Amino acid sequence: MGAVTGAPPLAAEDDLRRDRSGHLRGRTVLDRCIGWLLPLLFLVAIAPILDLVYWVASRALPTFTLSIITTNPSGAAGGLLSPIVGSLEILLLATLVAIALGFFGGLATAEYLDEETAGAIRVTANVMVGIPSIILGLFGFIVFVKYFGWGASLAAAGVTLGIFMTPYVYRATDLAYLSVPPHIREAAVGSGATPLQYLFRVATPIAFPSVLTGIFLAMAIGVGETAPILLATTPVAIPPLSLFQPASALPLYIWSGFENGLILPVAIHRAFQAAFLLLVIVVGLNVLVRIIAARSRRRLEGLFQ
Amino acid sequence: MSQPPVAGPAGGRQPLPFLARLRAGIARWWPYVPALLPLALTLAIVDSLIGASRLQNFGAGFFGFIITDYGILIFVVGSFLTSVPALVIAMLVGLGIAIASTTYLPRFLSEWLDPFVDLLAGIPSIVYGLWGFLIVAPFFGHDIFPTVAPALAWIPGFHPSFNSPSLEGTGLALGIIILTLMILPITTLLMRDALRSVPRDLWESGLALGATRWEVARHVAIPYAKRGIWGAAFLGFGRAMGETVAVYFVIDQTARLPTNIYAPTSTMASLIVSSIAQNLAGTDLHFLAEMALVLLAITLVVNVAGRWMIRRTFTDVAGL
Amino acid sequence: MTAESGAMTTPVVAVDGVSVRTRDRTILDKISLDFSARSLTAVVGPSGCGKTTFIRTLNRMAELTPGLRIQGRVLYLGQDVYDPTVNPVVVRRRMGMVFQRPTVFPASVFENAAFGLRLVRASEEEIDAAVTEALQRAGLWDEVHSHLDGPALALSGGQQQRLCIARALAVRPKVLLLDEPTSALDPAATQRVEATLQHLKEEIVVILVTHNVGQAARVSDRVAFLHSGHLVEVGATADMLERPREKLTEQFITGRFE
Ligand SMILES: Nc1ncnc2c1ncn2[C@@H]1O[C@H](COP(=O)(O)OP(=O)(O)OP(=O)(O)O)[C@@H](O)[C@H]1O
Ligand SMILES: [Mg+2]
Secondary structure, three states: OOOOOOOOOOOOOOOOOOOOOOOHHHHHHHHHHHHHHHHHOHHHHHHHHHHHHHHHHHHHOOOOOHHHHHOOEEOOEEOOHHHHHHHHHHHHHHHHHHHHHHHHHHHHHHHOOOHHHHHHHHHHHHHHHOOOHHHHHHHHHHHHHHHOOOOOOHHHHHHHHHHHHHHHHHHHHHHHHHOOOHHHHHHHHHOOOOHHHHHHHHHHHHHHHHHHHHHHHHHHHHHOOOHHHHOOOOOOOOOOOOOOOOOOOHHHHHHHHHHOOOOOHHHHHHHHHHHHHHHHHHHHHHHHHHHHHHHHHHHHHHHHO | OOOOOOOOOOOOOOOOOHHHHHHHHHHHHOOHHHHOHHHHHHHHHHHHHHHHOOHHHHOOOHHHHHHHOOOOHHHHHHHHHHHHHHHHHHHHHHHHHHHHHHHHOOHHHHHHHHHHHHHHHHOOHHHHHHHHHHHHHHHHHHHHHHHHHHHHOOOOOOOOOOOOOOOOOOOHHHHHHHHHHHHHHHHHHHHHHHHHOOOHHHHHHHHHOOOOHHHHHHHHHHHHOHHHHHHHHHHHHHHHHHOOHHHHHHOOOOOOOOOOOOOOOOOHHHHHHHHHHHOOOHHHHHHHHHHHHHHHHHHHHHHHHHHHHHHHHHHHHHHO | OOHHHHHHOOEEEEEEEEEEEOOOOEEEEEEEEEEEOOEEEEEEOOOOOOHHHHHHHHOOOHHHOOOOEEEEEEEEOOEEOOOOOOOHHHHHHHEEEEOOOOOOOOOEHHHHHHHHHHHOOOOHHHHHHHHHHHHHHOOOHHHHHHHOOOEHHHOOHHHHHHHHHHHHHOOOOOEEEEEOOOOOOOHHHHHHHHHHHHHHOOOOEEEEEOOOHHHHHHHOOEEEEEEOOEEEEEEEHHHHHHOOOOHHHHHHHOOOOO
């Protein structure tokens, strides 16, 4: 038992320290180098984010005052009130439209269609996500601004952006209901629940947090979009008083600043301040999503105990 | 197609009362109405663009005409010139990140680093545009291009037309860089998922044969994840072609082909927004709708192909 | 033949006081066991007793699992495989491993069998010869020689598992570790794999993890019984299955367990 001490020297093929192929050294070194180099590629993602956040913050914050969010723009100066209000109004309308158009489709696909049809229909929603946003903008212009005659308005912008957000809400709903564990469904149906009881009492409470996070994510994507609303409304200086008046928005404000050359320092500062507010809204929505996701995970874990 | 969960008109000799039949029909078919909305909206988009274009006057042969004779071609080329290099870089970097996070990094590190890539996807396009135009462009124009350009001038297309490349920094090169950042999340995420779907046993049996981690990634994981990687390429390409505002801000929008990599140019999407920026008279709208149709056709084809690839990967994994 | 007569020749693998621990529990507790040339040892025990962990410590696969602490020595022909100057890549080539489920790579039958040789850039002739020989030793040659270029995933489960054995054999290891290789196979395929193992034990050291006492009885010369991380008993197959010395062993082999 144990090691062979003082035994005759090992044959080359038995010696763990000798390599028969002659390539071992090179292979091991290559593996080590790649192991060090590939993680450095994360810098390609991390460095631009840090740079962007640093510059946006450093150009936005020094001249940031409360009056910026309480006054309307005037020329290149003034505040950002109407873009902020407009962005929120457009986003609210768009979210309602996206829920109306996307939620029931996702629910139907997950709960009421057979596997194969659902699979094919999912592809259509995923393909719609891939439609360039500028094309949606053109669609909104042709249909809502011109054909329906709404003109450049809050309504046209909100509905167009809502259609843009629809497939995101659809996919989130679909996934949320799909992730209700089958054994829970069987248990509910087995204990005599009607389909509607199952839907409202069992599936929806489980799926709801995921649907909500999906909606918030769609909002985070939608609030930063420029192209879908570019043609549907115009950057005006005052918040709209009705659905059919134009509403400004933070992306549109930056856009028109760029079109006017971004030469005056105050214009540059305002543009960065608008960008900063956009980042704050986007990050805020994402944080909200993480919180809800973490909470519901804890709740679901309780469900499975 | 499977049987509906509700009682159909099965077996009954005497016809069911009308109302009952109607109810059964509604219960059977209503899910299709909301579920098909995305498809219907997509078709509505196509229809509205065709309606606004002159396609119905001239028939499908019109496409050949607008592309070659009518001047769309240079924008198609411009789109490819920005998207293809951006895609190549984003695929290579993304694959590297995906391999690092699935193969080399310990769990806690990759869990900490992966969200940075996702964060890149969350930044609005217009913020990239503003940052690219006001911060990155001057930096590249003043500091990077003048030093790098002479060293690279021997590569075809990398020779600046003047002695020093544009001090503005905006142009094709910056467009490619910004586009790369914008599509990096989608390519990385999809490839990471594809590599994650490689069964642990398969990884380990490679290692158990005396392969290094790199050899397993290269010869086992990548072939296994091939479809997902192709899917990432298609979807990333679709993203790149459709990206509008950020590209418009940094490309120095000029309706001509670039003579070198520092030169201004134009893509299909950036042309559409720039026309919007100027004015939108009736004649322009025809042209924009036709351009949008070409762009839509390309993005729909690559998206359908990409989604199909990814779907196939998942069924393969499920079947294993 | 008894276990003691095996120990008189030089052991190919000698396990010397090996313990495996996680932060809060002990998975293997001071296992010592020798494996001599041309033998087939079955490692049996109830689910979760540490069989998989045990064979994974032999070829240094266990260290791939984060959070496991491995202590003690594993000697391969007298050399400690955990010595810092030993490259795990070499250890794993000398001790092949086959997993519970077939793990063929998405490539042709030939390329699967050739995988280990391609890594060291063997010549085409060498690879051809080694692949043929490995497929023959694994008892798969007759079934696949006409479609070596076909996809390996098109083979049946039993054929895939024997291809995995062939793939491990192609690099000519002296030790073959198998972790419940037939648990995903039907009886006919199981029987073919067992026949293959019967041949292999004439040439190399085979260490077979199984939870099936019948399988151990059919193919092994020696049985090692593990129970919650302890090596309870080891002995020649016939002795041990007929006259177990320990109460736990008897309970296990008579099926009064779980
Ligand atoms: N990475 C790990 N971390 C913590 N515990 C582990 C880990 N790996 C294995 N274990 C524990 O070690 C014990 C032995 O596991 P092992 O897989 O070796 O058992 P086994 O005998 O092969 O079981 P089976 O017959 O089910 O395959 C189990 O109780 C398992 O829970
Ligand atoms: Mg096991």
